[in-house]
Amino acid sequence: MRKYSVSDSQLISLYKNGNEGAFADLVNRHKNKIFTTVYMIVKDQYLAEDLLQETYIKVVNTIKSGRYNEEGKFLPWVTRIAHNLAIDHFRKAKRYPTIVMEDGSNVFNTLEFSEDSIESQKIKEDTHALLRDLIKELPDSQREVLMMRHYMQMSFQEIAEATDVSINTALGRMRYALINLRKKMDKLNIAYDKNLYQK
Amino acid sequence: MIKTFTRNDLIRYIYQETTKEENTEIENALIFDEALCDELGDLQLTVNGLGRIERSPSKGSIDKILSYSKYYNMNAVN
Known part of the structure; x- marks a missing residue:
């Protein structure tokens, strides 16, 4: 942090x-x-x-x-x-979120691509868009915990109280969210080492 | 004696919600438990990736927010 x-x-x-x-x-x-x-x-x-x-x-x-x-x-x-x-x-x-195309998302993307070639920039953008889509595909309970902990920075105790479950359930949901994400990434053969983890 | 950790403890460890004592115990356990070490590596890799997919709002939105604050006393309705 x-x-x-x-x-x-x-x-x-x-x-x-x-x-x-x-x-x-x-x-x-x-x-x-x-x-x-x-x-x-x-x-x-x-x-x-x-x-x-x-x-x-x-x-x-x-x-x-x-x-x-x-x-x-x-x-x-x-x-x-x-x-x-x-x-x-x-x-x-009175409706659920609809999936929209990501037209124009590059304009707002905060990732640091300046030192990359155009081709590698495109690969990174595609990979990150894909990862965002994979998060959206997670079961609601797992995505909720992941968002609360990772982006809202709530503690697991706070998440447990907010979602009315035990802390172990909240931790378990987070663990499965991460495991499921990895499985999905592996299945799609996302080159996360190359495209996600290097600046 | 090496304590056995649950997989949920690894999640708390990654998100820095473990105590210093727990950290020491977990780090000791990682030396001897290859499966635990592998899982930690996998989880950490995925968590690191999440930090790289943040999106950013437009400058226009931020300017509007700052302007609202600056002129709050003129705009306030509450």
């Missing part, structure tokens, strides 16, 4: 005192994790952008009105807001 010289809570304190730059740091620090969480649920770039903005409107309203709970961790809190908004969106629309 990345360590920062200025913690989230320090940035929030600065922000409460009117330092908008601190808020910008906070937003930029976590934007990808939160956005990825939303995107994995709604599977639509533009809808995910809207939901991210709605999420931060709630964040700003809460902090600026003095209602932010200092004791909680910032990232899990924000990600939970984003997660709930994404779920609410489908409840309101």
